[in-house]
Amino acid sequence: MPPITLTQISNAFSYGLKRDYVSWNNISYNAKLAAIASEDQSFPDHNGFDWDAIQKSLHPKKNKKSRIPLGGAASTISQQTAKNVFLWQGSGFTKYLRKGLEFYFTFLIEKIWGKQRILDVYLNTIEMGPGIFGIEAAAQQYFHKPAKNLSRAEAAMIIACLPNPKKFTVVPISGRVAWRYPQILQQMRNIEDDEDIQKIIGNNR
DSSP: OOSOOHHHHHHHHHHOOEEOOOOGGGSOHHHHHHHHHHHOTTTTTSSSOOHHHHHHHHOGGGGTTSOOOTTOOOOOHHHHHHHHHHOOOOOTHHHHHHHHHHHHHHHHHHHHTOHHHHHHHHHHHSBOSTTEESHHHHHHHHHSSOGGGOOHHHHHHHHTTTTOTTTSOTTTTOHHHHHHHHHHHHHHHHHTTOHHHHHHHOSOO
16 A cells, blocks of 8 residues: 555645555455445456446436446546546646546556455545545544444445545535435445456455
């Protein structure tokens, strides 16, 4: 795991920094499944980029009935991991520079790390509340328990705060999280028996 990321540094000044990296086996099966169900159901199958989702996001009016991630974004878990670990947040010109570098780092981690490692790093580094980074810090902050003990509903609630964890709060539960986490639970049930997903997250229900 990276000792600290640029996103964590930028947040530390305003919100402080809560994080606690944990090993793959200390992350709840439910959290792994919830992340894929909500953010990137094609995660086992793509090479880092979900081209169908990207096309749909560019032409939303033509694809109103098409399935896109519940998070509403075309970015895959691999892309989000590359951005969170190696790059920075921002807009304007730097956004386009970052996007180019994101493509490079996404390709790199897909080739070197593989899916399980990418999901591991993703769940350990993504922001899940103001100044709260990673599933362990989120589990402790919101439910006062380690990440390995999260229930399905608790995992879905945490993941439901994405992609805007400062606005979509878990505790107190925001309207967005309350509306979204039951949808994530349904998607978890829908995809759980997929063999490719089970190869990544492990069948330790």
